[in-house]
Amino acid sequence: MLDLQFICDHSDEVKKNCEARGVTVDVDAVLQFREDRNKLITAGDELRRQAKETSSKIPNASAEERPALIELGKKLRDEVSEAEAKQKEVEVKLYEQQSLIPNMTHPDAPVGGEDDATELRVVGDKPNFDFEPLDHVDIAAKLDLIDFEAGSRVAGHGFYYLKNDAVMLELALIQFALMKVRSEGFTLYTTPDLARDSVLEGIGFNPRGEETQIYSVSGTDLSLVATAEITLGGAMKDQTVDITDLPIKVAGLSHCFRTEAGAHGRKTRGIYRVHQFTKVEMFGFTGPDVEQSNALHMQIVRIEEEIFQALGIPYRLIDTATGDLGGPAYRKFDLEAWMPGRGEYGEVTSASNCTDYQARRLGIRCRSAEKKGTQFVHTLNGTAISCARALIAVLENYQQADGSVVVPEVLRPWVGKDVISVS
RNA sequence: GGAGAGGUGGCAGAGUGGCCGAUUGCACCGGUCUUGAAAACCGGCGUGCCGCAAGGUACCGGGAGUUCAAAUCUCCCCCUCUCCGCCA
Numbered sequence: 001m002l003d004l005q006f007i008c009d010h011s012d013e014v015k016k017n018c019e020a021r022g023v024t025v026d027v028d029a030v031l032q033f034r035e036d037r038n039k040l041i042t043a044g045d046e047l048r049r050q051a052k053e054t055s056s057k058i059p060n061a062s063a064e065e066r067p068a069l070i071e072l073g074k075k076l077r078d079e080v081s082e083a084e085a086k087q088k089e090v091e092v093k094l095y096e097q098q099s100l101i102p103n104m105t106h107p108d109a110p111v112g113g114e115d116d117a118t119e120l121r122v123v124g125d126k127p128n129f130d131f132e133p134l135d136h137v138d139i140a141a142k143l144d145l146i147d148f149e150a151g152s153r154v155a156g157h158g159f160y161y162l163k164n165d166a167v168m169l170e171l172a173l174i175q176f177a178l179m180k181v182r183s184e185g186f187t188l189y190t191t192p193d194l195a196r197d198s199v200l201e202g203i204g205f206n207p208r209g210e211e212t213q214i215y216s217v218s219g220t221d222l223s224l225v226a227t228a229e230i231t232l233g234g235a236m237k238d239q240t241v242d243i244t245d246l247p248i249k250v251a252g253l254s255h256c257f258r259t260e261a262g263a264h265g266r267k268t269r270g271i272y273r274v275h276q277f278t279k280v281e282m283f284g285f286t287g288p289d290v291e292q293s294n295a296l297h298m299q300i301v302r303i304e305e306e307i308f309q310a311l312g313i314p315y316r317l318i319d320t321a322t323g324d325l326g327g328p329a330y331r332k333f334d335l336e337a338w339m340p341g342r343g344e345y346g347e348v349t350s351a352s353n354c355t356d357y358q359a360r361r362l363g364i365r366c367r368s369a370e371k372k373g374t375q376f377v378h379t380l381n382g383t384a385i386s387c388a389r390a391l392i393a394v395l396e397n398y399q400q401a402d403g404s405v406v407v408p409e410v411l412r413p414w415v416g417k418d419v420i421s422v423s
Numbered sequence: 424g425g426a427g428a429g430g431u432g433g434c435a436g437a438g439u440g441g442c443c444g445a446u447u448g449c450a451c452c453g454g455u456c457u458u459g460a461a462a463a464c465c466g467g468c469g470u471g472c473c474g475c476a477a478g479g480u481a482c483c484g485g486g487a488g489u490u491c492a493a494a495u496c497u498c499c500c501c502c503u504c505u506c507c508g509c510c511a
Contacts, residue, residue, distance in 0.1 A: 037473095038472095038473060038474090039473095041472070041473050041474095041480080042473055042474075042479090042480095044473095044480085045472090045473065045474095045479055045480045045481085046479080046480090048479090048480060048481085049479065049480075051491080051492085052480095052492085054491065054492090055441070055490095055491050055492040056441070056442095056492080057491095058441075058491060058492075059441050059442085059492090060441095066491095069491065070491045071491085072491075073490090073491025073492075074490095074491060075491095076491080077490085077491070077492090196501095240433095240470085242433095365470095367433095369452090373470075373471090374470075374471095
């Protein structure tokens with residue numbers, strides 16, 4: 001959520017930003033609701049003041065004065081409740097509109113839609129196969145690495161069983177990513193796979209809406225998390241930290257569950273788009289200025305690149321265009337790995353600087369000796385390794401003519417072999 | 424899941440209907456004293472919202488209620504601790 005004062009002081013900029021992001025919001029309505037609300041607050045405060053004054057007179061009032069004061073108190077109480085109801089009504093409308101306004105955008109982010117993203121760099125050499133490369137589904141079939149049938153039988157389309165060396169490969173990817181982020185100063189966590197709806201909402205997910213991406217548990221206020229971003233960010237909900245404790249860098253391993261509503265029929269072969277996968281996510285809290293959050297953003301992107309470089313997987317780095325940014329993101333970089341079976345790049349990581357947008361809704365503040373009051377921290381998130389897609393990249397880039405797959409060198413300690421071959 | 428005890432400002436911990444936005448201690452900041460420090464003493468010290476300001480208002484886990492008046496009484500929910508049950 002954007003700061004209300006900021007919206008009012010910079011309404012033209014906010015409008016322009018909404019336009020660039022392809023979001024339709026009535027910014028003027030927000031200004032109007034705010035004005036209405038402020039008047040109601042002032043009026044309500046005055047009524048409460050009178051009510052308090054009246055009540056405070058009663059204990060010392062004479063028996064004759066008392067009944068009149070009590071009557072006045074009752075009248076004021078009713079007026080206060082009426083005023084509060086009106087105020088609440090306006091605040092609901094205000095909040096609704098305000099929530100629709102996306103974060104402001106980094107000045108360097110390209111303006112436009114998906115195709116307008118800036119390709120910042122292309123790293124690594126695509127493998128030269130002297131044979132027709134297979135996609136990960138066929139590779140996995142030959143090597144008996146994934147059981148899609150069992151997945152469907154047990155949980156439906158979009159679920160899968162990893163099997164044999166794919167299990168070791170997945171765990172190796174996790175281990176490798178965890179070691180890497182720990183060496184970069186991130187505190188490691190495994191996090192809950194369920195979270196309260198209020199936490200999901202704070203991060204920017206809409207758990208029970210019509211087109212929700214989220215599975216929710218009926219009869220509870222819990223939902224399955226779509227990413228550990230939810231639990232890592234949510235862990236600090238309503239907390240105030242000392243500014244000298246920032247930045248806080250954490251990383252979490254969790255399962256991720258997504259309904260993928262409306263994604264049917266679009267490049268859904270294999271484990272590219274699935275309802276459940278495992279991911280190591282980085283999350284950061286920094287002091288409240290973009291210099292600090294941008295610096296951590298760059299570190300997160302650098303780590304992501306180094307992970308894929310170490311895995312020996314060619315990729316390109318994308319600076320996401322305004323129209324493709326989620327509401328909370330100020331800027332977002334995606335790593336897209338080369339996937340020979342698909343014959344194209346596929347998104348494998350995503351790193352966002354959300355500035356204070358998430359923190360405002362989650363109530364994560366910091367306190368400093370210099371400034372009175374508190375300020376909202378900046379939050380960032382980025383993928384260290386997302387197993388399903390990383391697995392695709394490994395299998396497809398490391399496939400051999402004989403159907404075997406060479407294990408990337410950095411993963412061998414955990415996989416326990418150099419090559420995965422037909423047994 | 425059952426029984427009991429709790430949740431108050433950065434921490435500790437009073438407060439059971441009006442004198443309480445809240446006693447006190449610690450921590451913290453400023454001052455006096457001191458060669459310096461400690462101790463002692465004096466003063467300050469929560470957050471949000473409205474307001475140009477003076478000031479007002481809200482907040483004692485969260486929500487609803489009773490009352491002229493709620494940290495305090497009632498109900499629901501969340502959380503923590505102890506014991507019991509169950510269990511990887």
